[in-house]
Amino acid sequence: MRLINSLGEWLDARLQVAASIREAAEHPVPRETASWFYVFGSAAFVVFMLQIVTGILLALIYVPSAGEAWNSLQTLNHNVALGWFIRGLHGWGSNFMVAIVLIHMVQVFLFGAYKYPRELTWIVGVFLLLVTLGMAFTGQVLRFDQDAYWGLGIGASIASRVPFIGPSIVNLMLGGPIIAGATLSRFFALHVFVVPGLLIAFVAVHLLMVLKLGINEWPMPGRVVRKATYIKDYHELTKTDGIPFVPGAIWKDMFFAAFILLSIAACAWYFGPFGPSGPPDPTIIQTAPRPDFFFLWLYAVLSLLPPSMETPALLIGPVVLILGLLVLPFVFGEGEKSWRRRPIAVLTILLVAVALGTFTRLAGNAPWSPVMDAWSGIPIPFEFLHNRSALERQGALVFQVKQCHNCHSLDDRGGKRGPALDAVPVRLTHDQLIRQVIQGGGNMPAYGKNLSPAETTALVAFLETLHPAGQSPARDASRAIALGTQPDTSSLPDQ
Amino acid sequence: MTEPRDISRRDLFMKTAMFVNGVVGFILAVPILRYLLSPVSRERKPGYESWIPLGDLKQFPSGETRLATYRNPVVNPWDGDTADIACWVRNVGGQTFQVFAINCAHLGCPVRWFPQSGLFLCPCHGGAYYQDGSRASGPPERGLFQYDYRIESGKLLIKAGEMPTPGQASNIVREIRTCV
Numbered sequence: 001m002r003l004i005n006s007l008g009e010w011l012d013a014r015l016q017v018a019a020s021i022r023e024a025a026e027h028p029v030p031r032e033t034a035s036w037f038y039v040f041g042s043a044a045f046v047v048f049m050l051q052i053v054t055g056i057l058l059a060l061i062y063v064p065s066a067g068e069a070w071n072s073l074q075t076l077n078h079n080v081a082l083g084w085f086i087r088g089l090h091g092w093g094s095n096f097m098v099a100i101v102l103i104h105m106v107q108v109f110l111f112g113a114y115k116y117p118r119e120l121t122w123i124v125g126v127f128l129l130l131v132t133l134g135m136a137f138t139g140q141v142l143r144f145d146q147d148a149y150w151g152l153g154i155g156a157s158i159a160s161r162v163p164f165i166g167p168s169i170v171n172l173m174l175g176g177p178i179i180a181g182a183t184l185s186r187f188f189a190l191h192v193f194v195v196p197g198l199l200i201a202f203v204a205v206h207l208l209m210v211l212k213l214g215i216n217e218w219p220m221p222g223r224v225v226r227k228a229t230y231i232k233d234y235h236e237l238t239k240t241d242g243i244p245f246v247p248g249a250i251w252k253d254m255f256f257a258a259f260i261l262l263s264i265a266a267c268a269w270y271f272g273p274f275g276p277s278g279p280p281d282p283t284i285i286q287t288a289p290r291p292d293f294f295f296l297w298l299y300a301v302l303s304l305l306p307p308s309m310e311t312p313a314l315l316i317g318p319v320v321l322i323l324g325l326l327v328l329p330f331v332f333g334e335g336e337k338s339w340r341r342r343p344i345a346v347l348t349i350l351l352v353a354v355a356l357g358t359f360t361r362l363a364g365n366a367p368w369s370p371v372m373d374a375w376s377g378i379p380i381p382f383e384f385l386h387n388r389s390a391l392e393r394q395g396a397l398v399f400q401v402k403q404c405h406n407c408h409s410l411d412d413r414g415g416k417r418g419p420a421l422d423a424v425p426v427r428l429t430h431d432q433l434i435r436q437v438i439q440g441g442g443n444m445p446a447y448g449k450n451l452s453p454a455e456t457t458a459l460v461a462f463l464e465t466l467h468p469a470g471q472s473p474a475r476d477a478s479r480a481i482a483l484g485t486q487p488d489t490s491s492l493p494d495q
Numbered sequence: 496m497t498e499p500r501d502i503s504r505r506d507l508f509m510k511t512a513m514f515v516n517g518v519v520g521f522i523l524a525v526p527i528l529r530y531l532l533s534p535v536s537r538e539r540k541p542g543y544e545s546w547i548p549l550g551d552l553k554q555f556p557s558g559e560t561r562l563a564t565y566r567n568p569v570v571n572p573w574d575g576d577t578a579d580i581a582c583w584v585r586n587v588g589g590q591t592f593q594v595f596a597i598n599c600a601h602l603g604c605p606v607r608w609f610p611q612s613g614l615f616l617c618p619c620h621g622g623a624y625y626q627d628g629s630r631a632s633g634p635p636e637r638g639l640f641q642y643d644y645r646i647e648s649g650k651l652l653i654k655a656g657e658m659p660t661p662g663q664a665s666n667i668v669r670e671i672r673t674c675v
Contacts, residue, residue: 067575149577153603153658154619160662167663171534177543177657178567180574182534281576283564285597285605288618302602303620307636368621368633372607403612407621417621445623445631450613 024211028242032218034249037111039256040104041210045203046257047097050264051135054090055192062142064188066181066280069144073276088268091143094136096264098294101132106349112337113216115225119329121209124202126325131199133294138191140292144184145276150289152179154302161311179282214238215245219337226334288369297359303368367416374405374414381411388465395462398455402447410466418444425464425473432474433460543569544656549584552649555592560585560608560626563594568656580658582642583608583615584651585626592651595628596640596659603660606639615639636661 012018061080063072076083105125108114114122137155141148152174159173160166175182217223217237243249274292278284291299305313339346371378380396388396399405407417428436437456440446451459467473502510529536549563563584570578583595583606595615597605604619614631615624622633629638640659645652657663 065573065575066577067573150604150619153598156658157598157601157603157660157662160660162662167660168535170658170660170662172532174658175534177569178578178580179658180567180577181571183577279576281579282597282605283562283576283579283581285562285581285607287605289604299619303634305634307634310634310636369618370616370621370623372616372618375609375611401611403609403614403616406609406616440632443632445612445614445625447612449625450611 025246026244027211027214028238029215029245029249030217030237031241031243031248033215034243034252035218036252036256037107038215038249039253040100040107042250042253043257043260044097044100044104045207047093047100047260047264048199048203050093050261051090051097052196054086054093055196057086058090059192064142064184066144066184069142069184070276070279073143073145077273084273085268087273088271089264090139091274092264092267092271094139095293096260096267098132098136100260101129105129108216110339110342110345110349111216111219112225112339112342114329114332115335115337116227116230116329116333118209118213118216119333121206121213122329123326124206124209126322128199128202128206130322131195131202134195135191135199136292136294138187138195140295141184141187142191143274143276144280146278146280146284146287147275147289147291149179149280149282150287151291152183154289154291158314162315215249216337219339221336221338221340223338224334224336286372288372290363290366293360296363297356299366300359300363303366304362365416369415370403370406370417371415372406375400375403378405378413380405381413384410384466389461391458392462392465395458395460398451398459399462402451402455402459404459407444421463421466423467423471425467426471427474429474429476430460430464431476433463542657544654546645546652547655549582549594549651549653552590552646552651555584555586555651557586557588560610562608563651565653565655580655581605582653582655583639585628587627590646592644592646593628594642594644594651594653596642598640598659599635600630600637600639600661601633601635603658 008018058076061072061076061083063069073087076087078084108122108125114125141152156170156174156179159169162169171177173183173186174180175186214234217234278287290296301313302310336342380400385393385396404421405414407415409416409420410422412420425433434456436442436444437451437459438446438448447456464473545568547565547568549565554563555561561584562581564579564581567574567578567580581597583597585593585595587593595606599606599617599619599622601617601620601622604617606615606617606622606624608615613626615626615628617623617633617635620634622635623631624635624639625631627638628641630636642653642655644654
């Protein structure tokens, strides 16, 4: 013990940092901030440390070459002792880091911590969110599989829509004319050198400002921020009702960080690493690329936006969003901090959370994507074929062979791109069915050129059998009147 | 600091050193920028595209649409499989062809051909195209990208080499006529 003490003294006589470290550690923080609500920033930092360590461990094996990356991931998963676990830690660590950064941001927003004098801390925080998402995206590329390959294609297609310089941005992003070796190499450089460098620099500035300006006090309704008095009031608060950060507040950060690390390890152990999915061979087109979890909402938005809105939304949306976040502390730099007095702030968070949650959930089953093998893989349920005429069964065959099932579901199985057809004749008359099949419309292709008249007749005959028992099919009322006959009810089932 | 108007010796050296570093910085910045921008500046005049054989005409029977693959002309040894590019070849009849890029005109996912229904379907966001490549439905704003082709001594050649994206000038101009 004496030896350690004297070694410490010897070092500090030369480094002379002990005093300032002690001062920083023991700086007083408002008592109520020693709270479980204030642990997310430090947790994000700890997960970042885990990402650095596991990232270096992966770099010992990983080969950033388009021809070899996928094989080296297989080696990591299967041939290196616990390589799969390190990949799992890094992959799950990435998801946890994005999640914790988002939670931290929500907490900071709801607690009004971005207000004077912490505007710059917030702005650097916005940059930290962006570089964290940048790490997530570039990391997804390094897992160089089919999803990564086509994900890059999507990124390039979005970038190409920038007016005038779009194609140049694509070449710059890909490092050449196509997604290939140069693309992976530059994403490796970004993921391993450039973006982490930015991340470390931003974290340093962010932390420095937290130390210099103090941790945001617990917001109380009625305790209003004014530029003239805030700093004096804050110092008063920490003097009269403050506790030293170490050990007064830090133990909660430490417990939470340990819990998060353990959760990441548990996920890595239980669920294993992410992929890689199929090899990045662009001639294998039997693939349905999906983005990683935190980009699923974007995948949904890109599917649901009207085509004409898409390019403006893609190019202007992010700019508006980021600018909004950056100017937030300048527009609302003073005033109430408490969420109890800021209903619009609370509603904004709820709206964003519900929107992102809905889009993410939608993207989970992607109803807009055709089920590419439904026509050959999902049979028509028995009850739809039972007691049907030969013509109607022939129509069911047309339904399968012409891939109708890829976009339309029967009995909740099959594609969800178009409407379910379980009860379609209740909605459409015989003539409307024929017209819809032949001419398409309403986001359905026209099948006129690919169906013979006999096939169309059979298909529509089959579709007309699909109405549920007891519900009569749609009919054209004007026809009966025009012909002076009774409405035709012969197509109703006898039961 | 004797006379306020005089530049002292150390001030002069300081300013000269800053100037020298500025010049050196500029001298270094030019090659660094040229290096960084090399994928855009394209040292080779004709750009990335060149004529590539897809195979014998016999491989593409009349009235059918077949998948063809080619090795990208701009290639490095470590590109692996990524330099193998697929495309759809439609023999309209006789010597008339249409060669479509594999990439959906929406966001570049690989479209699949369904001969039974005569449609190209995209697995990502559900874009659909008719057999002539024109837009049928879904989020794409236009038809499939097409490669220029020519026939030489019984072989089909296409002009390719760059991944087609919606923003490329050549792709904006060449709008495919809409079907139906």
